[in-house]
Amino acid sequence: MKFLVIFAVVISLTIVQCQDVNEVQLPIEATVCKREDPKRNDCFKNVIQKIIPALKDGVPKLNITSIDPLPLLHAKFLYRASSTLLASLTVVRGFAYGFSESQIRRVRSQITDDEWKFNVDVTIPRLHMDGEYMGQGKFNELNLGSQGYFNLTLNRVQTTWKIRAKAEERDGETYMRVFKFEMIPNVKSVRTFIENLVPDPTLNLVVLELINRILEHSSQ
Ligand SMILES: *[C@@H]1O[C@H](CO)[C@@H](O)[C@H](O)[C@H]1NC(C)=O
Ligand SMILES: *[C@@H]1O[C@H](CO)[C@@H](O)[C@H](O)[C@H]1NC(C)=O
DSSP, X not given: OOEEEEEEEOOOEEEESSOOTTTOOOSSOOOOOOXXXXXXXXXXXXXXXXXXXXXXXXXXXXXXXXXXXXXXXXXXXXXXXXXXXXXXXXXXXXXEEOGGGOEEEEEEEEEOSSEEEEEEEEEEEEEEEEEEEEEEEEETTEXXXXXXXXXXXXXXXXXXXXXXXXXEEETTEEEEEEEEEEEOXXXXXXXXXXXXXXXXXXXHHHHHHHHHHHHHHHTO
């Protein structure tokens, strides 16, 4: 059985390319990766690995949001398991915990003057998310959906971050704006709680138990 929790986050943040050292300093030692360097992907790998814990609380001056907890804006979850379960949840307000523990395995990059594309293979020991959702779906013949509290725990996540950034001129300086951040995780175990999937709370627990069993079974 094939199962996927498709999780697409769109984060909008700005990274300053031409840093004025007197004004803002990233809380790490600056490393420059050269575009022509044949080992540039290893360079990016080291930089990203160093940046992650440093960005844990964000860099307010650069408008970089905290990554742990990471505010989930417009995040969407798609729960799908064969024809039994299909549900789509949009996070109205929520947070993800655990990104600062990410281990970078490999980086692939395509760099041009006005666009950066990175595919970053990552392992995350544990990701926990919670918040408020709105959603809909079907479980067997049962219609699911409405809104309420949810949480989702993913253990031993293997994933690829797809990061896309575009050059942007502002006040005579060039910035790289990250306009896309996507990941489709492959997980070893999943556990979720979703309030109000069905109106009756007792039935909701039964449906959830079945969903968790399907997720657990199909994620191994
Ligand atoms: C940071 O965000 C604030 C408020 O959203 C905005 O006024 C400011 O221009 C932003 N700064 C940068 C460098 O993007
Ligand atoms: C998810 O929410 C349910 C219901 O509030 C709670 O019992 C459970 O402990 C939560 N899971 C985690 C991992 O926090």
